[in-house]
Amino acid sequence: MQKILYIAASPRGAASQSGKLADAYLGARRAAEPDVAIDRLDLWQETLPEFDGDKAAAKMTFFGQGEMDAPRRSAWDEVVAIADRFAAADEYVLSVPMWNGGIPYKLKQYIDIVTQPGLLFGFDPQEGYRGLLTGKTARVFYTAGVFAPGAPAKYGTDHHSSYLGWWLDFIGVTEVETVRFQPSLMTADPAGDQARALQRASEIAMLPA
Structure with missing residues (x-):
């Protein structure tokens, strides 16, 4: 059974x-695959921890800086x-709506929490960074009220x-x-553009996952 994590970045x-x-x-995925599991993560309803000093210090122990003491371990367990x-x-x-040319700050906070060494990426001095996720797919829905490609x-x-x-x-997806x-x-035709985008959203649900 496929498990989808739906990350809602708009408030x-x-x-x-x-x-x-x-x-x-x-909706199209559920119709085609009734037993698909969907875990909805609303970033505006979720209590996301601050990536504060203890968490940053815990992260740096993976790069040889400092020790994973009790406060850092507790902070790291929350990240894990x-x-x-x-x-x-x-x-x-x-x-993902566009905010000021970029992504909403809640999504950036979430990315900064989960994107950690040994969890989503690895590092080798000779080879550099590598993503640790394998066999994953993503479907991303972008909207904006001013910017348009071209x-x-x-x-x-x-x-x-x-x-x-x-x-x-970067993380391997x-x-x-x-x-x-x-x-x-x-x-010229925003309503038509929206209809076509909704149709495309339904169509890609039929692609192999």
Whole structure:
């Protein structure tokens, strides 16, 4: 049985455009695969810990700096619990609006918590970094209210999909499908663009997972 972790990065609930795309995808997946397990992680309802000094110090012990004492171990155990939930999934579904050219800060906080040495990535002085996740897939739904691909730079720059694409590759998730609904002020038919994006979201649910 496939396990999906759905990471909802918008605080807008039912009004979220990226959430609507993700819901279309997940609905089609449920219809095609009734026993699929979906773990919904709403970043705006979840209590995410601060990645504070103890957690940062615990992380650095993996690079030979300091010792994993009791406070650092306690902090690290909290990180491991969150990362284990992430790593347990076979597939990641992310609904991600663009905020100021990038991703919402709650998603960045979550990424900073789970992206840890020995959990999601490894490091070798000779080989460099490598992702530790294998056999995972991702479906990412991008939305924006101003930026659109191909629009002039005055309508924004994409640090949104470029960052998330880099991160997924960094941790070892290389099979990624994306859907965009990003109308700009120059978009002639935003309603049509949305309908096509929703259709695409449903279609990629039929792709092999």
